[in-house]
Amino acid sequence: MLKALRCNSLEHCFQRVTSLAEAQQALAEPQAILWLDLFNPSQEELQDVGAAFHLHPLAVEDAGHKHQRPKIEEYDSFYLLVFYTVQAEPSTDRLRVCELSIFLGERYLITVHSEPVPELEETEQRWTRNVRQLEGRVIVLLYSLLDTIVDQYFPVLDAMVEQAEALEDRLFSGELRQRSFTQDLLALKKRFLTLRRIAGPERDVLNVLTNRDNPLFNEHALLYFRDVYDHIMRVADTVDLYRDQLSSTMDANLSIVSNDLNKTMRTLTAASIVLMVDALLAGIWGMNFEYMPELHWTYGYVVALTVMAAISLLLLLIFRRLRWL
Amino acid sequence: MLKALRCNSLEHCFQRVTSLAEAQQALAEPQAILWLDLFNPSQEELQDVGAAFHLHPLAVEDAGHKHQRPKIEEYDSFYLLVFYTVQAEPSTDRLRVCELSIFLGERYLITVHSEPVPELEETEQRWTRNVRQLEGRVIVLLYSLLDTIVDQYFPVLDAMVEQAEALEDRLFSGELRQRSFTQDLLALKKRFLTLRRIAGPERDVLNVLTNRDNPLFNEHALLYFRDVYDHIMRVADTVDLYRDQLSSTMDANLSIVSNDLNKTMRTLTAASIVLMVDALLAGIWGMNFEYMPELHWTYGYVVALTVMAAISLLLLLIFRRLRWL
Amino acid sequence: MLKALRCNSLEHCFQRVTSLAEAQQALAEPQAILWLDLFNPSQEELQDVGAAFHLHPLAVEDAGHKHQRPKIEEYDSFYLLVFYTVQAEPSTDRLRVCELSIFLGERYLITVHSEPVPELEETEQRWTRNVRQLEGRVIVLLYSLLDTIVDQYFPVLDAMVEQAEALEDRLFSGELRQRSFTQDLLALKKRFLTLRRIAGPERDVLNVLTNRDNPLFNEHALLYFRDVYDHIMRVADTVDLYRDQLSSTMDANLSIVSNDLNKTMRTLTAASIVLMVDALLAGIWGMNFEYMPELHWTYGYVVALTVMAAISLLLLLIFRRLRWL
Amino acid sequence: MLKALRCNSLEHCFQRVTSLAEAQQALAEPQAILWLDLFNPSQEELQDVGAAFHLHPLAVEDAGHKHQRPKIEEYDSFYLLVFYTVQAEPSTDRLRVCELSIFLGERYLITVHSEPVPELEETEQRWTRNVRQLEGRVIVLLYSLLDTIVDQYFPVLDAMVEQAEALEDRLFSGELRQRSFTQDLLALKKRFLTLRRIAGPERDVLNVLTNRDNPLFNEHALLYFRDVYDHIMRVADTVDLYRDQLSSTMDANLSIVSNDLNKTMRTLTAASIVLMVDALLAGIWGMNFEYMPELHWTYGYVVALTVMAAISLLLLLIFRRLRWL
Amino acid sequence: MLKALRCNSLEHCFQRVTSLAEAQQALAEPQAILWLDLFNPSQEELQDVGAAFHLHPLAVEDAGHKHQRPKIEEYDSFYLLVFYTVQAEPSTDRLRVCELSIFLGERYLITVHSEPVPELEETEQRWTRNVRQLEGRVIVLLYSLLDTIVDQYFPVLDAMVEQAEALEDRLFSGELRQRSFTQDLLALKKRFLTLRRIAGPERDVLNVLTNRDNPLFNEHALLYFRDVYDHIMRVADTVDLYRDQLSSTMDANLSIVSNDLNKTMRTLTAASIVLMVDALLAGIWGMNFEYMPELHWTYGYVVALTVMAAISLLLLLIFRRLRWL
């Protein structure tokens, strides 16, 4: 599905474009900036766009395949960027990660994706708002896009941080250590890992975009991409903090489970000893020896029960003092 | 809340400034150095100050948002620094971390923060004391500020170090391994991690400030910032030492808990065997076979009890020799 | 076993070559590109080829020995590359790794391997398809070869990823923790480690091939090798993700095993206490004291059984409330 | 406490100096080399020395405070080095670490420390021995000092290595895993960590001193500091080896404790089953059913005991075969 | 013990040299290449050789002390290299590591070692074989030496790899987890660590020897040392793989021990419950209540035994279904 927007970089007015032909025509005007969005394009559509914009076959191939790493690659007349949008699936808390291929030319930007990307609408709004800055060049559009994508990481990350804190609270809440605790922790750790592996290479991409030694853009534009770089750094930093903390949480869980086991065993040991001692006494007085004088005492039975109770109490006190009960 | 102080860099005299207009006026005099402190400013106030001092919108936006990383960013006519103050909450031992945005111009320094920062009063005192050094330029103020902030890390860090040592002592104090031990350890580890993640990027900032290849300041000033750099390095070093040691402490705790469990089980095993053997004997002599000669011996009962006691003693000696008791 | 193919780089036509002599002859023509494939050659054959192509003895020695690392080495008139093909053995899931030594000359490419390499046939097809690109030079052949090899990593990697996910599912499936789980996990971890140690140095090789500062090839060719580099990076990235996740899985397994043990012990403790209390009561009423009035009650036995049942029920309720049962 | 020694760099003769004034005087002679040692100086004394030698206030402040990192800092007319001496406290095995601030001028060296440093006497002897080398300049003194300090690390390190090996032997010595084992291991690990954190930055200092690109000294002198660098590298290497090995030792300890627990539980299980089976039989034959024919057999009792013994033996054989006993 | 060999670099003929004086004489001839081997020399012998060859005292000192790191150091007229030979002690599997100091001059090579080094004889053979290469210069000898040393690492490494695989197999072989398993694993890990710490710095030495930016030798010679570098890289790589795998093996061992414990406890729990239930029944029917009608039934005893057997069977079936048995 092709969707396009052209912008006159002098007059800052926008027009919808409805076909590839029209888009190519638009590009012929020197002030036009063009944004082409391809949603789930067929291989054929991709080839057509590639031909129309003189895109390198390897770059077109990358855009057609999924599971590229976040990257920036320079070609003769354009750059290919790969970025990821991230959203939390509301019900399952799993991350919905969507890959976005971006062709950046002198006066055009082409986005390719196989799933709907809500960030693109927000990008359009920001572009029309930002367009007067930076002399209306195409990088305003790129900045608006990357800024929108990275801004969307924060609500996802904040939710994950809350989940991590909640897991830690559960650890000490005193309720039974459940299988679900470990499962949730492992799943959350994987979400952090996934986010880290998106943020890491994207930081490298923004490093290229803000490199002063070999600038792609002028000094003024660098400031804008440095701002995005700063945000992605914060994402990476926070992820690292919580990955580290989740590892400690899992270690702590093991300590607590082991300690709980110890407490269980102390209960068992104390209870066993008390009950076995009493049972031994009952067994002794249940023996069939002929000459067991106490069996014939009037209060023999009462004395026996009293002895049992006394010994039980004594043992219980000892175990209490040892803090085994 | 705006608070400002101007300093005549020739005469080294200070004057309070009460409004933004006055501050701008002050700046018109070539010898004036101005310190503007904005405590919890509204977006509007921030915009006004930004406009008055020609601050870049992206920098003003950063100062208005929380949760920036410690950083230094160069803009056309000023630098933006983000630094953190750290204090221990007296009751809970949690770290109270406060973000401070700092605009450093040719002859002004603007601090922005959303919570009260006691370090600023100390900074003012140090500035008036240090002002004759370094020809009274604005970096004296910046140095006074950063030096004060970093100096305040040490009491916090020292308290954390003491807590870490105390935890280790608790580990071997022989008292019961409590859930609170693991909880305290995990919380302390997180405090170290938080401090590390502040000190790490701040070290990078000071690395920029003391960089000889691309100096922001003259040679003489570098020495002062190198001193602050050295302090922050010590913070990072000490944090690393104790993070590592706390990990070992947690591992050691697991070993000790497992070993305690082993001791519990040996007690249970030894006690069970002794009591079950005796109970078996009582059970045997409690059987109802017609022909059990010993039941009719006069001293049968005494012999039985003696045999039980003897076997018990023997078993106890064996377990003692095995060090199971 | 020698197999050779020559290509006329102008006319793009291919011819089988059947002997070393013919191959040398072919090389005399300036437009000829030659691919020599040596399958399990004897030392003598290798020496002959080395002499015919003026290969350095150290390079020939490397090609004759197994267990080189993936590498690229520059010699006077050629490069020696070592690369690995990877396949999953269908039945055992073990990786079948095959070493490939590649001599890259001005107009020839020699591949040496001691096991059959199915990737070579695919390479031949791709070469004939790609030959018109890049002016038909030998690097088209090299690119076709490396691209084919690296493309073959993905099905293997995908299968391993599925196995890792399956292991994680098994962890929480509730069925008994079996020895086979740990064994499978350890074996899978080793497969990932093996793949990582192939992909790591191969990435370095491709880094050399795509190095702009000291280019082996022209700008246009770099794009092709950068594409292979990108694929190998993705392999390394995915491997790192799953190695990390498998470590967490093993840690989680330990937590779960420990927790299961805790549950077992609570069952044992609860059951023991209930049964021992009842047994103690039976033992008491089995004592042979003369004066035990309840023994003579008409409903004494029924009362005794009722008391036992009641106490058992009470204890069971308590343990249920403690979530021990 | 001030102690000073002057050396005539031409005649290589040494003289004690007893006051700061005399020291200043001595420095006026162009051939004189001066070593000033300040043991636990008051702030005032430090200020006086600082003023007399034109030392920068920040450097004097560093020398007056404890807990600097090992470092080298360049000032206008001198260098400030911080180094640590290390000694093992004979009784407790704890490390006694002593900080040494060193001011290195053109013709003087000032050492500041707050505790007695036995290495200084050795340094004096080596200086007088080495003085004819390197044209008697002040770096001979610096080399003598650093070489002495680093040489003293080795007996300490060797003792720690022996302790690490002894701990490992204790692990497999078969005696009970004691709380003291973990405590000793944790303490030793901390000593290695402390030594590592001294050796690490000191290596960086020596790296600066032996840097060929920006030499502080002439080529000939570099060889001497490279020798010290080499020693400190060995310290760092050995520490790293044993830190790694101690981590493995702690992991191994956990495996062994867990395995010991397993053995304890198997003993308990086997013993319980044997004794409970026998007790069950005794209980059965202790039941009060009217018609239990075997109770009336002449050899009933003997048969019963034989059956118990036979079953016990059988069970013991089974458990022995299962290697549970 | 001094042993020497001279080689005429033009005529490639070798002669034994028997004294230091003769060796010095030999060196006077411009075509002579001299190899001096000092086995366990006294300090005096070392000093004599140092004086005869104008070796720097620091270098001679290093050669006289043990426990240097593998290194290369440049002096005025020679290089000092330290390398290690590694052999497996056949009986104990411990590594026998031997330090070799190597002085490399323009036309001489001096080896110093305190234990016999079998690699030296192999070196002599290779030298005589290789001498015609590289114009017979002294680096042929150095290459022959280093190549021989590094080649000898592989049989040692291969044996260690086999031991690591064997340990892994033992882990899953089903036999009892023995103390010796952990001991062997820890010892093997240490051997790998030792080898790693030799191979790591030696790789750095070979990096210096093959450095194109600052070549010690001509281009042609570099190829030879690159080949040794490649071998040492393979050693380091393989060691890293197996160190990582051994860590996983130890973790897996802990999981398996914990799981075995769980199985033991389930056996205990199931057996206890069955036996205690039966014992309780026996205890109940052993009570002395007057009115227990079933005691008087003719088949009471048989019914009782049947009930016990039935309940036991039922419980066993339940535990079997729970997979506890």
Ligand SMILES: [Mg+2]
């Ligand atoms: Mg990715």
Ligand SMILES: [Mg+2]
């Ligand atoms: Mg920002």
Ligand SMILES: [Mg+2]
């Ligand atoms: Mg930034």
Ligand SMILES: [Mg+2]
């Ligand atoms: Mg951050």
Ligand SMILES: [Mg+2]
């Ligand atoms: Mg980061």
Ligand SMILES: [Mg+2]
């Ligand atoms: Mg932060």
Ligand SMILES: [Mg+2]
């Ligand atoms: Mg300082």
Ligand SMILES: [Mg+2]
């Ligand atoms: Mg410093």
Ligand SMILES: [Mg+2]
């Ligand atoms: Mg420090």
Ligand SMILES: [Mg+2]
């Ligand atoms: Mg540090």
Ligand SMILES: [Mg+2]
């Ligand atoms: Mg770090």
Ligand SMILES: [Mg+2]
């Ligand atoms: Mg850990």
Ligand SMILES: [Mg+2]
């Ligand atoms: Mg490999």
Ligand SMILES: [Mg+2]
């Ligand atoms: Mg690709």
Ligand SMILES: [Mg+2]
């Ligand atoms: Mg790429």
Ligand SMILES: [Mg+2]
């Ligand atoms: Mg990837």
